[in-house]
Amino acid sequence: AQSVTQLGSHVSVSEGALVLLRCNYSSSVPPYLFWYVQYPNQGLQLLLKYTTGATLVKGINGFEAEFKKSETSFHLTKPSAHMSDAAEYFCAVSDLWNNDMRFGAGTRLTVKP
């Protein structure tokens, strides 16, 4: 079965600092990997996804993630945090054959002025 582990339920950074949110996955088949963001009282919004091809994926709002098969990781980064980035972030895994999707527990990002 697929699974996702997000390391750190809370991450706090200063405005302008690097954002790094960690995600490790487990999958017996080539995975599809996703990062979603959830702002308070809203649904999820897709930040970026990896399916095949280039392992460095760029998403919206300046975020990017790198698929590292050898490390079974898909960490999310942003070079410079902005106050508007404060939200909950979810990593998720699926695959081509199984339309199930498993989410991590989420990481709450706080951005300090």
Place this chain on the structure above:
Amino acid sequence: DSGVTQTPKHLITATGQRVTLRCSPRSGDLSVYWYQQSLDQGLQFLIQYYNGEERAKGNILERFSAQQFPDLHSELNLSSLELGDSALYFCASSVGQDRLYEQYFGPGTRLTVT
């Protein structure tokens, strides 16, 4: 605004009751997904319908069922409700049937079981 609508926004009901949550997908989208978000269990995929047919099942309880109608709106039926069913229920839609296609999430229905 994602274009996905969900009604009602809030629902308060008692244990043992049955409720129906409704979702209207974005215009042109054929897939509807249902998710449950709770403090205990986090975010879980429940079920997907594509063009009226069940496409995939996740962690959906037997007390829960869903359907997608010819006009593509979907309903999630929750019966014999328990306190643990209190959660935020999201619907999402996409144009295609697999996970390659971006899903657009609705604002959710908050269900409180007392």
